[in-house]
Amino acid sequence: MFFDALQLIGGAIMSFGQIPQIIQILRTKSAKDLNLKTFSMMFTGILLMEIYAINLVLNGSGEAFLITNTVSLIASAIMVSLILKYGNKQNKTDTENQR
Template sequence: MLFALMQLLGGIILSVGWIPQIMQIIRTKSVADLSLNAYLLMLLGIGLMEAYALRLAADGTGLAFLITNTLSLAVVSIVVLLILRYRLPRSPKK
């Protein structure tokens, strides 16, 4: 039980750690210094871990891992979407 709580708390802290990056992107609308490839690799890795977390949860173990991994998947997905949004060339206004 203690280790599940530690995993849950650690995973939440890691996931919440992305929020300042998200807020910075939204505030500045700048993603020039962010590597889309790096974030896509993180997204792929977290996605693979999500499949594993789902399997563990289906077996009755690893619910804390599923919760925190899903949270990480969500926040990294937001960063990727923001990078794509702010890197796309905008059409000139007429």
């Protein structure tokens, strides 16, 4: 029970820790300083852990891990999609300053 609580707390911090970055990207419409490879690797790692968590639940344990990992997977997928959408775009003023 104690370790389930630690998993929920740690998983929640890890999952919801991405929300400020997501909000920043949505507000500025820019992700040009974020590395797609880094976030793609994180997404892949979380996806593999998700498969493991599903296996744990099917064998009678790991519900806390599955819950927090699923939230992390969703947040990570949002980050990758936002980087793909806004990562290479430059602000109009940045483009003008380069001329």
